[in-house]
Amino acid sequence: MTRFSLPLALPLTLALGLLSPGVLRAQEAPIEQIVDAPYRLHDTVWISGQGKPLKGIITKGKEPGPHKLVIRLLNDIVTEVDRQSVTRILERETPETAYRSRSEQVASKRDPSLHGRLAEWALRQGLRSEAEHQLELAAKAGAGATGLPYRERAVELYERRLDELDEQAPDRGKVQEQILDHAAAGADSPRLLIARARVQRELGLFESALPLLAQARSLLEARAQQASPNGGGSQDGGSDDQGG
Known part of the structure; x- marks a missing residue:
């Protein structure tokens, strides 16, 4: 045989x-x-x-x-x-089948940058809900400062939804909650503080919104000062006061 x-x-x-x-x-x-x-x-x-x-x-x-x-x-x-x-x-x-295949592979990696890249790709294909989902996963996979850019990007997309939704739309409250959740995890981000203030204002909590805007402004001013060539001081490193 x-x-x-x-x-x-x-x-x-x-x-x-x-x-x-x-x-x-x-x-x-x-x-x-x-x-x-x-x-x-x-x-x-x-x-x-x-x-x-x-x-x-x-x-x-x-x-x-x-x-x-x-x-x-x-x-x-x-x-x-x-x-x-x-x-x-x-x-x-199709964009949908490609997204499903890629999302399954990305899920096993737990790499925030891959979730973020897939989110931007999905957004270019018109898959906004899928992009938002990937940004949520990126924020969860990235601890602390690593996840902050993805939280800010997610909030940007959620704010677009707020702009498109009617004030009485049932989904508006859910989107506001998502913004507040991200803002709570990024207290040192001017972008998230401003987004949180917006939601507070929409909810009629004006007194709560004003301190958030003030905090965001202080953070932006501090960063601008750090980014200046002289760090906010005079060229010789001394005081700007020329009096003697």
């Missing part, structure tokens, strides 16, 4: 491809590289014995089986190949 055996050094994924041609799916690059890359607009199909893959839109026969796979190529030519000769397929994406 003749036994079929694969070389021991043959990679497992290639061995599986030989045993079951056309079943493999192409592996994507690491999430760190693709988290904010453009999503795929076309299907890519690798054929056994052909070095260059086909690119286009698969219109029929994507699933494995003894049938034809039909693909409309980038030059608009429709071609057919035996599905069993297909070794790999990298499917096209």
Whole structure:
């Protein structure tokens, strides 16, 4: 009886491809590289014995089986190949499917910068709720000052929602709460203090809003002084007072 055996050094994924041609799916690059890359607009199909893959839109026969796979190529030519000769397929994406795939991969990393990058990518695709969610995750994953930029960015998006919502909208209270939650975790951020003051004013708490604005102004003035070339003093490092 003749036994079929694969070389021991043959990679497992290639061995599986030989045993079951056309079943493999192409592996994507690491999430760190693709988290904010453009999503795929076309299907890519690798054929056994052909070095260059086909690119286009698969219109029929994507699933494995003894049938034809039909693909409309980038030059608009429709071609057919035996599905069993297909070794790999990298499917096209929509913004929604790309976001779901990337968010699952980012979740396992617990890296605030990846959540932040995915948030900005989602925002560019018009996925604002998804962007807000990723900024929430980035703020939670980043302790202290690391998470502060993501809190500020999340508050910026929430304030846009407030600008768009009617004053009596049911969701307005929830958005205000989200702003206050972030502001409470960033007491040394002028941006968050101003956002908190805005919510307090909208709630009719004017006396509570004024100290917040004053605190934000003091922080901004202190930072401006630190950023000045002379640190707020005279050029010789002494007092600005020239009297003797």
